[in-house]
Amino acid sequence: MSLLQFFQNFWYNCFKKYFLLAVEGATPTLKNIWVQAQLIRVTGFCIFMEQHIQEFLEFKTGGRLKKSSARDYRNSLNKFNVIVGKPLEEIKREDIVKFRNILNMSYAPKAVEHHFNVVHCFIKFWNPEVKTISHERIEVPLARSNPRLTITEAEHKQMLSVLEENNYHDLQKRLCLQLLWDCGCRVGELCSINLDDIDFDNRKVKIKTEKTKKDRVLFWSEDTHKTLCKILPIRWEIKRSNALFIGMYNTGEYSDRLTSKTVQRWFKQIKLRASIKREIVPHSYRHSRIQRWINTGISLIEVSYLSGHNNIASLEHYMRLGTAQVEAVARKAM
Numbered sequence: 001m002s003l004l005q006f007f008q009n010f011w012y013n014c015f016k017k018y019f020l021l022a023v024e025g026a027t028p029t030l031k032n033i034w035v036q037a038q039l040i041r042v043t044g045f046c047i048f049m050e051q052h053i054q055e056f057l058e059f060k061t062g063g064r065l066k067k068s069s070a071r072d073y074r075n076s077l078n079k080f081n082v083i084v085g086k087p088l089e090e091i092k093r094e095d096i097v098k099f100r101n102i103l104n105m106s107y108a109p110k111a112v113e114h115h116f117n118v119v120h121c122f123i124k125f126w127n128p129e130v131k132t133i134s135h136e137r138i139e140v141p142l143a144r145s146n147p148r149l150t151i152t153e154a155e156h157k158q159m160l161s162v163l164e165e166n167n168y169h170d171l172q173k174r175l176c177l178q179l180l181w182d183c184g185c186r187v188g189e190l191c192s193i194n195l196d197d198i199d200f201d202n203r204k205v206k207i208k209t210e211k212t213k214k215d216r217v218l219f220w221s222e223d224t225h226k227t228l229c230k231i232l233p234i235r236w237e238i239k240r241s242n243a244l245f246i247g248m249y250n251t252g253e254y255s256d257r258l259t260s261k262t263v264q265r266w267f268k269q270i271k272l273r274a275s276i277k278r279e280i281v282p283h284s285y286r287h288s289r290i291q292r293w294i295n296t297g298i299s300l301i302e303v304s305y306l307s308g309h310n311n312i313a314s315l316e317h318y319m320r321l322g323t324a325q326v327e328a329v330a331r332k333a334m
Contacts (some may be wrong), residue, residue, distance in 0.1 A: 028103045049081045149279060168234045176266065286318075
């Protein structure tokens with residue numbers, strides 16, 4: 001036993017007695033899950049599969065997995081570790097069933113599918129060493145997808161209309177929306193734009209595509225460029241950092257770079273101000289831009305490059321028609 005494992009077991013046993021007293025009336029299964037969850041909260045780990053989880057995450061983050069995705073993987077695997085409550089070498093099919101049943105009690109179908117996909121990937125990674133269960137026997141429950149709504153030009157203009165043109169914070173939000181509309185980039189890519197990479201003469205910027213890590217160029221309109229030129233002197237005066245977009249902490253200090261969560265929060269606020277009821281999100285801009293590219297008649301290879309996809313097959317779910325589009329096509333064909 002390593003020194004780390006010794007201390008893990010020591011702290012585990014110290015806290016376990018205390019937590020068992022707190023859940024005296026619970027059933028054995030729920031008691032065990034609750035105890036393991038509290039141990040993770042207090043000590044930061046659950047010992048059963050921790051070493052395997054750590055090695056798996058190190059392997060994934062060494063590839064193309066984003067930090068935020070790594071956190072999601074860790075979250076899913078922590079749940080798996082807590083609910084199953086045994087070493088990886090001892091896991092059997094009934095443990096997978098128990099994991100699914102407990103998730104179904106607390107999570108939406110789409111979240112259950114996501115957690116199962118991560119566990120499936122984890123088991124597949126360790127299958128050469130683990131003989132008790134195969135990843136091929138783990139059926140990932142498929143959830144019904146939410147409709148992928150695109151944002152219309154009228155909605156885009158409506159959202160821009162509620163933003164003031166003489167307010168820096170509103171100008172920054174306006175520029176975000178305009179770039180999303182013109183470029184169809186992912187929100188993370190929008191936040192990653194650096195001032196040094198912008199070609200002001202040709203209205204373009206070079207970015208790293210979020211999923212493939214390849215270089216890609218984004219282009220924007222004259223109107224968007226006017227907003228950019230208007231915001232730039234104020235932006236440079238506020239903070240001398242390389243990021244185009246900067247956020248703000250609760251203390252009132254400016255951060256070095258805007259985060260995706262802040263953009264999502266902004267979007268909800270602007271949508272509320274604009275009295276838009278439809279369930280659109282920042283990613284709706286990407287769906288709208290890709291569909292508009294396709295409608296102009298350019299080839300799918302060109303759309304794939306402009307949108308930062310590795311292959312044409314990735315565009316399939318962007319090409320699905322919404323209810324209104326299906327009705328329009330059906331009536332046109334009559």
